[in-house]
Amino acid sequence: MSETKTKGKTDVKNTGIPVKNLPSTSCEDANCPYHGKLKLRGRIFAGIVVSDKMDLSATVEWHHTAAMPKYERYMRRKSRVSAHNPKCIKAHKGDKVRIAECRPLSKTKKFVIIEKL
């Protein structure tokens, strides 16, 4: 496990994932990885918020390449997931964010935004 840079902020929990931009404000959200009880495990992605219209949720999209063995080339692919958007981070549309996998928070929500980039 790597250390999270807390920079003297004792109210922020160590999530086990090093981040540069820790939230400056606190929140009461139980599903916040920094102020609540949510544990992070699994995959980490960086993407852009394409929708922030939902309450405490955001849609994050990122592009990646996938190999096509038949043509020995790569194709561009797009992934889109809904992620939990804690009040202390409050990412808006167009923000570049990092998301981490967590336990399922709802039927479609299995990721949480951990920092703005």
Ligand SMILES: [Zn+2]
């Ligand atoms: Zn928080």
